[in-house]
Amino acid sequence: MTVIDVDRVTRRFGDVVALDDVSLAVGPGELVGLLGPNGAGKSTLLSLLSGQRRPDSGTVRLLGGNPRDAAARLGLGVTPQETGLPATLRVGEVVDFVAGHFPDPVPTAELIEQFGLTEQTRKQTGALSGGQKRRLAVALALVGRPRVLLLDEPTTGLDVGARQTLWEAIRAYHAAGGTVLLTSHYLEEVQALAERVVVIDHGVVRADDSLAAILRRVGLRHVEVRSAADLTGWDGVVRGTRQDDGSHELYTADADAFVRALVTSGVAFDDLRIRGAGLEEAFAEMVATPATPEGARR
Numbered sequence: 001m002t003v004i005d006v007d008r009v010t011r012r013f014g015d016v017v018a019l020d021d022v023s024l025a026v027g028p029g030e031l032v033g034l035l036g037p038n039g040a041g042k043s044t045l046l047s048l049l050s051g052q053r054r055p056d057s058g059t060v061r062l063l064g065g066n067p068r069d070a071a072a073r074l075g076l077g078v079t080p081q082e083t084g085l086p087a088t089l090r091v092g093e094v095v096d097f098v099a100g101h102f103p104d105p106v107p108t109a110e111l112i113e114q115f116g117l118t119e120q121t122r123k124q125t126g127a128l129s130g131g132q133k134r135r136l137a138v139a140l141a142l143v144g145r146p147r148v149l150l151l152d153e154p155t156t157g158l159d160v161g162a163r164q165t166l167w168e169a170i171r172a173y174h175a176a177g178g179t180v181l182l183t184s185h186y187l188e189e190v191q192a193l194a195e196r197v198v199v200i201d202h203g204v205v206r207a208d209d210s211l212a213a214i215l216r217r218v219g220l221r222h223v224e225v226r227s228a229a230d231l232t233g234w235d236g237v238v239r240g241t242r243q244d245d246g247s248h249e250l251y252t253a254d255a256d257a258f259v260r261a262l263v264t265s266g267v268a269f270d271d272l273r274i275r276g277a278g279l280e281e282a283f284a285e286m287v288a289t290p291a292t293p294e295g296a297r298r
């Protein structure tokens, strides 16, 4: 059975088409990363799957049912982008409260420990740090042993340690057979977790492929360097800009070859920095080479 089945869904807000004929099917045990820039439609898609909103057209099925029905949502765990935790309740009380809604909840102490919050058990949630609140929010999504987990930007704003704790919890859930759909701005996060990547932009699915295939599309390197010479037209530079002070921002598929050419050319340069091109840059590439929306092929 398909866990998530979105079929030709369109959702508008006034004149804005947040989702434009989107189709997406996710099977049991998949871990799918939903990537897209601000306003792409990611949260809207999750809100349809969690039954908070209805599509204008098309159908949304969750675990074989309509997510607007409470019965279909029993197997669903959700962490929205912003979580309103009751500030005066203690961490343990909030977990107990949510656990009370499910037939076979994860024991509170076990869950709290898994998310590294044991020391905070008796703290009021209002006194938690941003990272602790975020971890608690994801923990709450798992209390009822859901079959499918929707995570909207699970680690935005977290430090490295808190992010790792959350990633481990998500991996453990997935390893035990759980299905996950998570949104993120961070390619790094999706790379760390997802096996399949769906890229959405302006409400349209631009790509839906294995992580490896998507990464090949994002194979560009970002090179920063300062030089009096203009390097933007050099061999292998796909795109580049140069400021008056000589600082360059260049994109190339082979940064090693570019650096070798730079060094052997004898051109003076300094402040060389290289990094993998990020998601935003990948989008620039995907949009520059007009992508066939996945939906249009159906």
Ligand SMILES: Nc1ncnc2c1ncn2[C@@H]1O[C@H](COP(=O)(O)OP(=O)(O)OP(=O)(O)O)[C@@H](O)[C@H]1O
Pocket (backbone or CB within 6 Å): 013, 014, 016, 017, 018, 036, 037, 038, 039, 040, 041, 042, 043, 044, 045
């Ligand atoms: N309640 C709303 N009323 C009006 N417009 C909305 C509403 N919710 C979303 N939109 C619009 O729909 C589009 C998609 O928004 P959505 O929040 O789904 O994007 P997103 O990919 O989740 O973005 P972000 O990464 O910033 O969270 C945007 O243009 C947004 O402004």
